[in-house]
Amino acid sequence: MSYLKILQDRIQQISEDLSSALSIDVTVVDENFIRIGGTGKYAYEINKCCPENSLFHRVLETGNMEINIENIKGDKCKNCSSYKSCKETGNMACPIKIDDNVVGVIGFIAFDMNQRKLMEQKYIEYQKMLKRAALIIENELMNMKITNRLNIEMAEINEIINSINKGIIIINSEEKITHINSKAIKILGINFSKDRIIGKSIKSIVNNLDIADTQNKELIDTWNVTEKNVKVIYQIKELMLNKQKISTLIGFDEIKEIINIAMNYTKSDNIDFSCIIGNSKSLTKVVEKAKIAAKSDSTILLQGDSGTGKELFARAIHAESRRKNEAFVAINCASIPENLLESELFGYEKGAFTGASTKGRIGKFELANNGTLFLDEIGDLPLHLQPKLLRVLQDREIIKVGGNTPIKVDVRIICATHRNLEQLVREKGFRKDLFYRLNVIPLYIPPLKDRENDVLICSEYILNKLSIKLGISRKFLSKEVEEKFKTYDWPGNVRELENVLEYAATLSSSSEIRLEDLPEYFYEKSIDNIDCKDVLECSLDESTKEYQRKILKYYIDKYGNSTKGKKQIAKELGISLATLYRKLDDLEL
Numbered sequence: 001m002s003y004l005k006i007l008q009d010r011i012q013q014i015s016e017d018l019s020s021a022l023s024i025d026v027t028v029v030d031e032n033f034i035r036i037g038g039t040g041k042y043a044y045e046i047n048k049c050c051p052e053n054s055l056f057h058r059v060l061e062t063g064n065m066e067i068n069i070e071n072i073k074g075d076k077c078k079n080c081s082s083y084k085s086c087k088e089t090g091n092m093a094c095p096i097k098i099d100d101n102v103v104g105v106i107g108f109i110a111f112d113m114n115q116r117k118l119m120e121q122k123y124i125e126y127q128k129m130l131k132r133a134a135l136i137i138e139n140e141l142m143n144m145k146i147t148n149r150l151n152i153e154m155a156e157i158n159e160i161i162n163s164i165n166k167g168i169i170i171i172n173s174e175e176k177i178t179h180i181n182s183k184a185i186k187i188l189g190i191n192f193s194k195d196r197i198i199g200k201s202i203k204s205i206v207n208n209l210d211i212a213d214t215q216n217k218e219l220i221d222t223w224n225v226t227e228k229n230v231k232v233i234y235q236i237k238e239l240m241l242n243k244q245k246i247s248t249l250i251g252f253d254e255i256k257e258i259i260n261i262a263m264n265y266t267k268s269d270n271i272d273f274s275c276i277i278g279n280s281k282s283l284t285k286v287v288e289k290a291k292i293a294a295k296s297d298s299t300i301l302l303q304g305d306s307g308t309g310k311e312l313f314a315r316a317i318h319a320e321s322r323r324k325n326e327a328f329v330a331i332n333c334a335s336i337p338e339n340l341l342e343s344e345l346f347g348y349e350k351g352a353f354t355g356a357s358t359k360g361r362i363g364k365f366e367l368a369n370n371g372t373l374f375l376d377e378i379g380d381l382p383l384h385l386q387p388k389l390l391r392v393l394q395d396r397e398i399i400k401v402g403g404n405t406p407i408k409v410d411v412r413i414i415c416a417t418h419r420n421l422e423q424l425v426r427e428k429g430f431r432k433d434l435f436y437r438l439n440v441i442p443l444y445i446p447p448l449k450d451r452e453n454d455v456l457i458c459s460e461y462i463l464n465k466l467s468i469k470l471g472i473s474r475k476f477l478s479k480e481v482e483e484k485f486k487t488y489d490w491p492g493n494v495r496e497l498e499n500v501l502e503y504a505a506t507l508s509s510s511s512e513i514r515l516e517d518l519p520e521y522f523y524e525k526s527i528d529n530i531d532c533k534d535v536l537e538c539s540l541d542e543s544t545k546e547y548q549r550k551i552l553k554y555y556i557d558k559y560g561n562s563t564k565g566k567k568q569i570a571k572e573l574g575i576s577l578a579t580l581y582r583k584l585d586d587l588e589l
């Protein structure tokens with residue numbers, strides 16, 4: 001499509017205005033010899049091809065103005081394809097140029113003797129007018145080209161900003177948002193569309209933001225974003241043009257995410273069998289077995305209660321295996337929504353389902369290629385995915401969701417569960433054939449209460465780590481606490497021990513951890529001791545709420561506030577993790 005065609009309406013308007021001002025007809029032809037605008041007889045010829053070898057053709061080819069008034073139907077016209085039928089009594093044609101290229105022609109046309117007379121009388125004036133009209137159209141074309149280029153550049157900038165894995169916001173001198181990328185929207189948890197954010201004041205989104213250039217330094221702050229707080233590391237830079245500030249760029253990352261990335265790196269990089277602490281016979285026996293199993297490629301099934309160290313074992317086995325320099329990829333089958341689990345495991349082809357990325361996505365199996373895939377909470381793998389996993393284990397190839405080409409994968413599988421898989425098989429909650437495929441090397445990790453003195457050895461180790469993590473002096477257990485620890489049954493195992501020690505080490509004022517430094521539930525003995533006298537003084541609704549709050553508080557103290565802790569709480573209370581989150585929210589815990 002020609003530039004003139006894009007501006008067709010505007011060109012027709014210019015033609016009509018000129019025609020009524022000058023009492024002469026006007027027409028415009030584009031570089032493809034198509035009539036774009038016209039008045040008089042040419043109003044009926046719009047969008048049609050112009051006659052061949054006409055005067056307009058010559059102007060398009062030579063780029064020079066042509067005038068034919070006196071010699072109409074003479075030499076200049078004799079090769080024109082409409083020579084015989086032409087009704088023109090005179091014409092003047094001027095090229096329309098962009099960057100020295102002829103992109104069309106504008107002409108003044110006389111169709112009768114009156115118009116021709118006018119053309120003759122006002123010859124100089126009309127010539128000037130025609131050149132000016134060509135110039136007006138050239139300017140309009142230039143503006144359109146510039147706007148077009150700006151739109152393209154804007155789209156490119158948006159694409160570049162969006163592809164950066166960091167929150168980016170650009171604001172103008174009035175502190176209004178001109179650009180925001182998807183990552184920024186995600187970190188800030190803004191739930192309205194991008195279009196509605198552009199033009200808004202940055203302060204209406206992050207109300208405590210101090211917009212001062214951070215001079216290339218990264219600062220840490222907690223931003224108040226509508227109803228929540230987001231801890232970020234950010235940098236602010238003023239963007240200058242000719243020494244004038246034109247806008248301000250705010251780049252930021254959520255601290256939580258950075259810590260998670262760092263944790264993932266350190267976890268997989270440093271963990272080996274030396275990190276599994278304990279001297280008890282039951283533990284050392286399973287460690288020995290695991291070291292032998294690490295040398296093979298066989299599938300391992302780790303069973304044991306929550307917090308006994310199944311993931312720790314899986315990482316240590318990977319670190320001791322021939323795959324140690326390849327990826328260790330973990331996926332928790334219980335914490336990923338059922339409808340997403342298949343694509344998380346196997347990946348998906350582009351456009352496989354609504355909401356899928358247009359580029360498609362690689363799954364955990366492919367990510368773990370040549371390395372180890374740890375399938376945590378395998379007992380929670382939905383029944384409909386079990387045959388698919390079985391097929392992958394048998395054929396050693398995956399098919400992405402929405403695809404049909406098998407992809408070869410070389411992955412060592414380690415899976416884990418706190419559930420009794422054999423019983424689950426009996427109850428028809430887990431396929432027998434899959435169970436046998438996974439249970440090639442079963443390793444059972446004993447609970448902490450059955451590991452003789454391991455609780456004290458682990459405590460030493462954890463207290464050492466805590467003094468570094470919390471930046472405090474090394475703490476020791478009092479004799480009473482040691483006795484208490486030896487008799488307590490540790491339902492949350494080593495994870496619970498870690499939580500209890502972190503609580504106590506943070507709160508104890510001396511280097512000795514005493515009974516009173518332990519979380520309340522330790523000396524309250526059990527949940528049975530929760531006092532509900534005070535809650536009975538209010539309405540039934542309020543007392544029920546208060547009682548629930550006390551119970552949940554008890555369990556949070558016991559198992560900690562981490563996701564794993566919450567999973568254990570949900571399990572003990574016989575509710576789903578989602579229900580637990582809703583309750584915690586309702587009860588403002």
Ligand SMILES: Nc1ncnc2c1ncn2[C@@H]1O[C@H](COP(=O)(O)OP(=O)(O)OP(=O)(O)O)[C@@H](O)[C@H]1O
Binds near residue numbers: 278307
């Ligand atoms: N023997 C051990 N020595 C040192 N730390 C341990 C030991 N066992 C477990 N831990 C620590 O306890 C915490 C819980 O361990 P891990 O996540 O491996 O347990 P898990 O059995 O996989 O739990 P879940 O079944 O809830 O997923 C981790 O911080 C881990 O480092």
